[in-house]
Amino acid sequence: MQRVTNCILNHQGKMLMLKKPRRGWYVAPGGKMEQGEHIQQAVVREFYEETGLTLQHPQVRGVFTFLMKDEAQGEVMQEWMMFTFYCEDYSGQLLDQSSEGDLEWVELDEVVGKPMAEGDRFYIDHILASRETLYGTFTYTSDFKLLDATLTPKSRK
Template sequence: MQRVANCILRVNNQILMLKKPRRGWYVVPGGKMEAGENIKDSVIREFREETGLEIQAPELMGSFTFIMKEQDETVQEWMMFTFQTTVCEGKLLELSEEGELEWVDVDEVLTKPMAEGDRYIFKHILNSEDQLYGTFVYTTDFELIDQDMDPSRST
């Protein structure tokens, strides 16, 4: 099972987002964990590699399982650990190998094209201090077909 870590960096009421070239969807910087790497070290390393910025004091805000299904068969599964911080150092890369970096006003984040599960995660994290745990089930075309969240009362 693949494991990934990403981080929502919020500075001056803006979120640093990455527009991925394949679908034109927006995500927050992060990526695959290396063997034996802990999730905090992974998110710091991946964020730096994708943005040039060194995030400080990232806090874990959510842990998620993503399942891709073709008909009723699971064809892929991975875990994602989402952090949040407001502090960073360094100079933002002009070009990232992963896509286009863009500062997005917080009130515009949910209007950007993105996976529906990511939209749910953003909505929760931008409006709550509670950690969120969940499972998202997608088709292989990234159509969200099911989700199970805890806390279930979340936004």
């Protein structure tokens, strides 16, 4: 099972987002954990690698399981865990160009309207609106069609 971290950085009413070139979808910057790394080390390292910014005191706000299912067989093809952090403070200089895609500060009221995986809308909306940690499982097809989202607490959507 792959483990990944990402962070919603909210600074002065804007969220830093990364537009991935493959699908043109927006994501919160982050990436794969390395062996032996704890989740806070991973999010600080990955966020820095993708943005040039060092997170100050990121807090866990979401813990999720993602399943990719073969629609015809109904079998799970991939499974990973994602630990989503929230942060408002950082240091450093934003990269002019990230190797992972285009970095963009997005007004908070425009974030969930950006092109993204459907499940991302649920957890980003919750984390921007609440201090309560969100737990969930998202099930997708191999082409990223959302089949199911089970969330605790229940989503506002």
